[in-house]
Amino acid sequence: MMSVLPYLIAGWIFLVGCYGLATSRHLVHAVGCLTVCQSSTYVLLLAVGYRDGGTAPVFSDLKPGSRPLVDPVVQALALTDVVVGATVTALLLALVVQVAKRHGTVDPDALSELRG
Numbered sequence: 001m002m003s004v005l006p007y008l009i010a011g012w013i014f015l016v017g018c019y020g021l022a023t024s025r026h027l028v029h030a031v032g033c034l035t036v037c038q039s040s041t042y043v044l045l046l047a048v049g050y051r052d053g054g055t056a057p058v059f060s061d062l063k064p065g066s067r068p069l070v071d072p073v074v075q076a077l078a079l080t081d082v083v084v085g086a087t088v089t090a091l092l093l094a095l096v097v098q099v100a101k102r103h104g105t106v107d108p109d110a111l112s113e114l115r116g
Helices: 005-022 027-051 072-103
Strands: none
Touching: 005 027, 005 072
C-alpha cells in the first residue's frame, strides 16, 4: 500500500486543482488552481525517484552495488519542474494584471470581449 500511496496523493492533488479550476470565478484563483495541478507533478516525481535506503549518487566512496542509489535524473526533472512552474505562474499573474488594467475586472464571465 505504501508504494501506491504517493501516486494516489499526486492524483488527488491534481483532481483538486482541476476542480478548483473548473469552478473558479476569479482569474487569480484560476492561476492558483493551475499551480496546485502543477504541484502534483512534484509528488509524482518524488514517488518515481524514491528508493528505500537510497543514497546520493556520488560514487567516490561507494563500491558498485553496495547500496541503492537515487536517480539523479528524477532530481533534475523535479528541480526543472519547480523552476518552470514558478515561471509559468509569474507569467500568468502578469497576464491577469494586464486583463484587470484593460477590462477592469478579473471575473472570466464578465470579459465579453473574449467571447467568440
